[in-house]
Amino acid sequence: MSQDTLDLARAGDPEAFGALTAPYSRELHLHCYRMLGSLADAEDMLQETLLAAWRGLAGFEGRSSLRAWLYSIATRRCLNALRGAGRRVPRAPVPPFEPPEPSRRGHVTWLQPYPDTLLDQVADTVPGPEARYRSREAVELAFIAALQRLPPRQTAVLVLRDVLGYSTVEVAEMLGTTGTAVKGALQRARAACAERGGSPSPAPPRERPGSVRESDLTRRFAEAFAADDVDAVVALLTDDAWLAMPPAAHEYHGAAAITSFLEAGAAWRAGRRFHLVPVRANTQPAFGCYLPDDSGLVAHPVGLIVLTLGQDRIQAVTRFLDDGLPVRFGLPERIPLPDRTR
CATH class of the missing domain: 3.10.450.50 (Nuclear Transport Factor 2; Chain: A,)
Structure with missing residues (x-):
């Protein structure tokens, strides 16, 4: 990120703003998907994130990286969506036949799959030193479903710390909370994910795709x-x-x-x-x-x-x-x- 491009974007140049944010748009979309579990909602949140960044770029002081600042905006937008009453929950379909009694009824009905063609477009950035597993591994359905069962703040902390590898101090600043609160939320989120079988690490090596x-x-x-x-x-x-x-x-x-x-x-x-x-x-x-x-x-x-x-x-x-x-x-x-x- 050059200072000239940043200055142009702050002055209202849309092309300069696009040059600043384009390298991060795909990974921000994936981040929103992890938070929300829905491909459609992730698309909405990415647009809201970019709009908020455009409007708030004058307030970006450079104390953190532009990438971290964008992740902070995206995370807060997703948290608002998770807490809001207007979350887009799809209507349960009416089966065309009488199905047998299910073994149980799930609660994460808004879950959607994520195309690997979009994963291939995410820059292969190295997660921070705090990451517990590679970010691409943390997009498997079991993990995404487990995230949806967590309280929103725990979901955010787990993704920011264990997938993206931000430090406790960085996550606390992103979420406007304390390091102690981040550590507590992370401990509870890890335990809940492990109990529900949603933690992808540790795991045996998977077959190579197309093997x-x-x-x-x-x-x-x-x-x-x-x-x-x-x-x-x-x-x-x-x-x-x-x-x-x-x-x-x-x-x-x-x-x-x-x-x-x-x-x-x-x-x-x-x-x-x-x-x-x-x-x-x-x-x-x-x-x-x-x-x-x-x-x-x-x-x-x-x-x-x-x-x-x-x-x-x-x-x-x-x-x-x-x-x-x-x-x-x-x-x-x-x-x-x-x-x-x-």
């Missing part, structure tokens, strides 16, 4: 799922696997519960088969999910599936019931199908 083992497992899942071969799908799952469907609150845990749900869905579709298009989300294998319309000639998007992989089987299947997600992941709006009547 032979990962590719084989995801291919077998896609083939079985698209064929409504419920037994084959369940055989690929760990004994304690679970299936969730945000924004629906229904969750199914264990082979029997998952089998019951998948069979009910297959019976309702009456022979219409899913078409899965591979993509990646939250550093994990994923699929855009398409279903043929009544004509059988076109398949339309009906959500997105993200797999959480264990060592040799699938630990979780998260089926996001948002028809607009595949397009946001760069997938087609429709898939033409062959006319089988000819």
Whole structure:
């Protein structure tokens, strides 16, 4: 950041302001996603952050880095959103068939996946010395969901300290609080995340994306799922696997519960088969999910599936019931199908 560019931006030059903030916009978007768990909300908060920075740039005195100042603004905006009554919580979908009784009902119904194509655009900045794990690892769905169950201040402290690596003093200044309060919030947040299985560290080394083992497992899942071969799908799952469907609150845990749900869905579709298009989300294998319309000639998007992989089987299947997600992941709006009547 040059002083000349800063002076021009303070004088109201939009191009200079863009030059100042552009290097950080993608990582700020990811930060807002971690805080809010929603791709749509993260986009809104990024715009609010940049607007607030534009309006408040005259007050930036340079005591911290521009990056830290922007993170401070983004964090406070996200905290306001988390505490506010106007948070965008999606309406629970009405199932087209009578689903079996769920194992439990989840509370994080606003959770959305994050495209790996956006992760690839985040500058590979080295986290500060206080970070406990690499920032890209801290975007897995289990971690993001665990963050959403924390009180807002604990979420902010955990992300700023353990993901981004800011010091206790820096976080206290960002949040307008004391170092003692930051340490207490961090201790409680770490304990809560560990209890809920949301801490990505320590963890065994993960398979390299696109490895032979990962590719084989995801291919077998896609083939079985698209064929409504419920037994084959369940055989690929760990004994304690679970299936969730945000924004629906229904969750199914264990082979029997998952089998019951998948069979009910297959019976309702009456022979219409899913078409899965591979993509990646939250550093994990994923699929855009398409279903043929009544004509059988076109398949339309009906959500997105993200797999959480264990060592040799699938630990979780998260089926996001948002028809607009595949397009946001760069997938087609429709898939033409062959006319089988000819």
